[in-house]
Amino acid sequence: MDQKTYIMIKPDAVERGLVGSIIARFEACGLRLERVEHGMVTPEQAAANYAEHEGKPFYEGLVEYITSGPVVKMVISGPEAVVVCRKLMGATNPRDAAPGTIRGDFGLTLDANIIHGSDSPESAEREIAIFFG
Ligand code: IDP
Ligand code: MG
DSSP states (O other): OEEEEEEEEOHHHHHTTOHHHHHHHHHHTTOEEEEEEEEOOOHHHHHHHTGGGTTSTTHHHHHHHHTSSOEEEEEEEEETHHHHHHHHHOOSSTTTSOTTSHHHHHOOOSSSOSEEEOSSHHHHHHHHHHHHO
């Protein structure tokens, strides 16, 4: 059965003109774009999306960064979309992400790591509501 996931291309990748290259990777394996929106993330949306990280040393910088410039917000669907998208994205730290993954090919640092993707079907539902609700 098809699943939906929330994917967000982060400000550094939008600034660098990587949007088309990144979306092509999801489409190439058969996933579908259900919703796409270019725009800013509000501080409220950032706080809700990253609530699990509140209090961690990198939290303030993360919220500042994700609200610093336009992002591309997406709902992507397909069989096992959550885990498939995470696999295409690669490890959180681009230095650990395998070549061939989005973070491995386009990223360099942990704070500007190109892309966000929901980590479970429950997170996906919550995050889709935050950004498209
Ligand atoms: P994920 O994006 O792969 O799900 P999370 O652990 O949920 O990774 O972290 C959310 C985001 O916070 C990461 O994508 C990264 O941009 C940032 N981040 C995570 N850990 C650190 C850190 O130790 N220093 C700086 N930024 C971090
Ligand atoms: Mg996460």
